[in-house]
Amino acid sequence: MPYSIAMETIKSIEKQTPTKLEKKLESLIRKALYDFQIIKSSPLAIALSGGKDSLTMLYFLKKISGKGFLDLKIHALYVDGQFSCGPSISKNHISNFCKQLDVPLHVLESKRTLENLECYSCSRERRSLIFNKAKELGCKEIAFGHHKDDVLETLLLNLLHKGEFASQLAKVPMHDYGITIIRPLYYVLESEILEFAKQKGFFRLTCQCPIGAKSKRLDAKRLLKILSEEFPNTKTNLFHALKEYGSDKSLRKKSLPII
Numbered sequence: 163m164p165y166s167i168a169m170e171t172i173k174s175i176e177k178q179t180p181t182k183l184e185k186k187l188e189s190l191i192r193k194a195l196y197d198f199q200i201i202k203s204s205p206l207a208i209a210l211s212g213g214k215d216s217l218t219m220l221y222f223l224k225k226i227s228g229k230g231f232l233d234l235k236i237h238a239l240y241v242d243g244q245f246s247c248g249p250s251i252s253k254n255h256i257s258n259f260c261k262q263l264d265v266p267l268h269v270l271e272s273k274r275t276l277e278n279l280e281c282y283s284c285s286r287e288r289r290s291l292i293f294n295k296a297k298e299l300g301c302k303e304i305a306f307g308h309h310k311d312d313v314l315e316t317l318l319l320n321l322l323h324k325g326e327f328a329s330q331l332a333k334v335p336m337h338d339y340g341i342t343i344i345r346p347l348y349y350v351l352e353s354e355i356l357e358f359a360k361q362k363g364f365f366r367l368t369c370q371c372p373i374g375a376k377s378k379r380l381d382a383k384r385l386l387k388i389l390s391e392e393f394p395n396t397k398t399n400l401f402h403a404l405k406e407y408g409s410d411k412s413l414r415k416k417s418l419p420i421i
């Protein structure tokens with residue numbers, strides 16, 4: 163039943179009885195919003211990749227809006243182009259998804275071709291496009307769909323490559339830009355998002371970027387899987403250690419981060 167959620171209006175979403183998993187995800191997202199005092203202003207920009215993570219985030223933020231949190235005017239920002247960072251669905255489906263949730267979609271253009279494709283500059287360009295559009299729309303916060311596994315993979319990458327015990331934070335004010343990056347899925351595991359996206363019918367595996375498909379992040383993902391098989395509490399303990407002892411160096415960064 164592909165993209166069934168895209169055929170629903172926000173009114174029908176409100177009427178549905180949530181599954182146990184949906185309740186759990188909503189509760190974890192509410193906890194992150196509360197713990198880190200995320201979402202302090204409206205309008206709010208949401209960076210949509212079209213993958214399961216950002217679509218799940220949009221679904222829940224729309225659902226939560228006005229219920230214990232600010233009534234949000236949400237703008238979805240999507241960078242279109244030949245490549246996307248991970249599994250994604252087509253622009254038409256994203257557009258339909260946003261329409262049914264009554265969220266305006268702003269499509270930005272990346273001009274990257276295979277000849278000039280390289281993660282560092284590509285990612286900076288994508289972030290610049292999103293930051294500039296968010297500012298133009300008057301948004302003071304931009305939500306990214308990074309989840310708990312992303313945070314742990316980044317932790318391993320930073321530790322093994324740079325000797326730094328640091329990862330993404332749930333909230334990073336970018337003072338030079340007058341905008342704050344927020345991560346509402348901070349407490350949510352990728353496996354939970356995957357299951358939810360499958361339940362709702364907006365999961366599809368298509369990776370459009372040959373660089374992303376070979377990235378070190380995938381090695382970190384594999385390593386995390388191996389560690390978790392050997393030590394079942396790996397994710398919980400790493401996440402706990404990160405919160406207790408992790409560096410908050412990214413709070414002092416001046417330039418546009420590669421996150």
Ligand code: SF4
Nearest residue numbers: 246247281284371374
């Ligand atoms: S994976 Fe890297 S190169 Fe590919 S689209 Fe994303 S940022 Fe660009």
